[in-house]
Amino acid sequence: MSVIIPAYNAMPELTKCVTSAMEQTLGLDKIEIIAVDDGSTDGSGRELDRLAQNCSSLRVVHQPNSGGAGGPRNTGLDLAGGDYVFFLDSDDYLGPDALRRMVAMADENRTDVVLGKMVSVGGRAVPTAVFSHNQPRTDVFSSHAYRTLGCWKLFRRSLIERLDLRFPPYRNCEDKPFTAAAYLNADGVSVVADYDCYYSRNRQNGNNLTLTAADLVHRMDGTRLCFETVARYLGPGPRRDRIMRRHVEWELCGPLRALLPREGEQQAREYFYPQFRQWAQSYVTDGVFQLLAPPDRLIVHLLRADRYEDLMTVARHAKEDATRGNIVDKGRVYWSHPFFRDPAKAVPDVCFDTTDRIPVRHELAEAAWRGDGDVLRLAGHAGIESLGPLQPTSRLILRPSGFRHPDIGVPATVGTAPPGVSGAAARFTVDVDLSTVDSGAPLGDGRWDLYLDVRAQGVSRTVRLRQSRTDADVRRTAPPQRDLTTGSRPGHGRTTARPFFTPDGNFSLDVRHTGAEPAGPVTGIAWDTCAPATLVVSGRLTDDAACHPAPTALRAEEDAGSVLEVPLLYAPDGSRTFTARMPVRQLRPGRWTLTLGTDDPRNRLAVPAAEGLSGTRWFRASRLGRPYYAKPLAGGPKGALVLRVAPVRLAAALRRRLG
CATH class of the missing domain: 2.60.40.10 (Immunoglobulins)
Structure with missing residues (x-):
C-alpha cells in the first residue's frame, strides 16, 4: 500500500509523522511512503532526506510550492503503486497497528474506503459519531461516515483511478470534493472504531492550513465543487437530499453565519452573497429544507427571498439569538427569535419550528x-x-x-x-x-x-x-433470554424472547417461535439492522452425530457455481454457540443456497428456511445508486434456505406503488 505525506514547513511535527508510518506493524515490505516536500523553507526537505537514508521504503520528492496540500497529494498519487492509498498529513501521526487493521478490514469486507478512529491531540476537533462501533461494511446512507470529509482515510487505489480523482488546487476545502466523490462511488465503506488509528493535532506554530486559510475567499471554490459533486453522482430524491444537507449545514449556513459579517460591505454584498444565494436556490430542495435546523432554515429562506439586509442582521446576532428560549403553541415548539411572527418580517413559522429537534433527555x-x-x-x-x-x-x-x-x-x-x-x-x-x-x-x-x-x-x-x-468493560447487560409460557406446548417447540442492546445502546426484543425442536445446529436467522443487507445466522452445536465434524463456515453457493464463505465465530465461553454474518450485498444476482460448511465437503448442513424471514433491499453506489434486493425462496434442496438476489425492476416497483 502507499502512504502519501504532503509537507510544507512542517517541522518539528514532520519527524513523528513520518516515523509513525515507518513503524507500522503491517511491515515496510508492504508499504511505500511517498513524502512530497512542497517547497519548504524550514528544513522539512532536509529532514525527509535524512529519514530516507535509513528507510528504503521512503521516497522523497521535492517540488516548488503549490500553495496547498492538494498539489503534493496529487504528486504522490501519480507515483503510488499500492493497492491502497492512505493520506497522512504532516501535522498528524498514526497508531502503530493502524494500517494493518484498516487493510485487513478492507480485504475481509471488499470495501473501497476505510475510516480509522481519529483521536484529538491538543484539542483539535475530530469526528466521533461515526466511531461509536466497528462497521465492517456500510455506506454513506446508513452511517455517519459522510459527516467527515477529510481525506485521512484508506482508499482503494483502483477506485481513485477509475474515477480519475485528483485534488483541486484550493487552499481550503480541497479534500472534501475528493472524499465525497470516493464515498458516492465506493462499493462499501468500513469503519475501524476499536483502535486509535489517526492522531490529529495542531502545529506548534499555528500555521495549519485550516487556520491560515479559513476566510471565505479560500472556501468558496471548494464549496461550489462539493455541491456539484453530489449533483453529479446522485439523482434528485431523498438520498441526494440527505447528502446535500451536510453541505448546506457545514459549507453554506455555517460559514455564512460565522464569516460573512467579517467581510467588507461591498465584498459581502456583491461577491459572496450572490454565490450563497445561488447555492440555496439550486441545491436546497424542499426535502433538504425540512431536514435543516431552524437557524439554517431561516438563513435559507432569507437567501431565497433575496433579503440581504435581514440576512446580515441574522448573521450578526447569531450567537445572541441562539440562546433565546422557546414558545409552545398548540402542541408545537418554536424558536423565540425576534423575527418570529413579526408582521414586518413575514417569515413562515416553519423557519422557527423546533418541535422535532428539541432535546429529549x-x-x-x-x-x-x-x-x-x-x-x-x-x-x-x-x-x-x-x-x-x-x-x-x-x-x-x-x-x-x-x-x-x-x-x-x-x-x-x-x-x-x-x-x-x-x-x-x-x-x-x-x-x-x-x-x-x-x-x-x-x-x-x-x-x-x-x-x-x-x-x-x-x-x-x-x-x-x-x-x-456502560459498565467497566464498556458493555451493557440485557435481561436473559426467556422461554415464554404463552404459545409453548409440550412437543411443539417453544416461544422465546431475547432482549438485547444494539451497539449504540438501543434496546430491542427478539421473539421467536421455534416450532418443533431444531434438528440441526441453526437456532436463529435474521437481518442485521445495524449492517445493511447482512444476514446473521446463529446456532449451537448439539451431541447429534450429524453435527460432526463441526461446521466452520457459512456458505452461499450460486446455482452457477460461485461460492462465498464467511467463518463461524464460536463463543469463547465453551458454550458451543456460534454466529456468522453473511454480507448478502456482495452476492451477485442469482439464486444462492445457504449451508454450513465443514472440513469434509460431503458433510454440509442445510441452513433451514426461516419462517417469517422477510426480504431486504440495499443500494449499490458503484452501480449509480441502483437498488438491489434479496428475498427467501421456498423449496430449497433438503429444506435449505435459498435467497434470490437481483436488481429492483424500477418500473415494476413504481407500478406496484401506484397500484
Missing part, C-alpha cells in the same frame, strides 16, 4: 423480568428539555423491524424525578406483558424495537429507548 435504568412470568419491566427517566414534567399519557411503543405490523403502545407510569437527575426528567415505569400486549394477544415473532413517546405541555416526541451508561 432519557435513560433506560432498569430492564428485568418480573418473577417467572412473561412480564418485562422497563424503568428509567425521561423529559423534554425546558418543557416541564412528563404527562401521564407518555407511553412505550413496540415497533416491528423488518416486517409489517402496527405499532403497539403500552402506557407508562410517570413519577417524580429520580435522585441525582436534574432538569425536566421524570421517572417512568412500564410493565410489558408479552402474553397480552398485542390487544390481548401474545407478541408476535420478529424483532421489535422499543421507543418512548415522551409528552409534556401537549408536545409529543418519540425517541428510541436506549441506555447510554
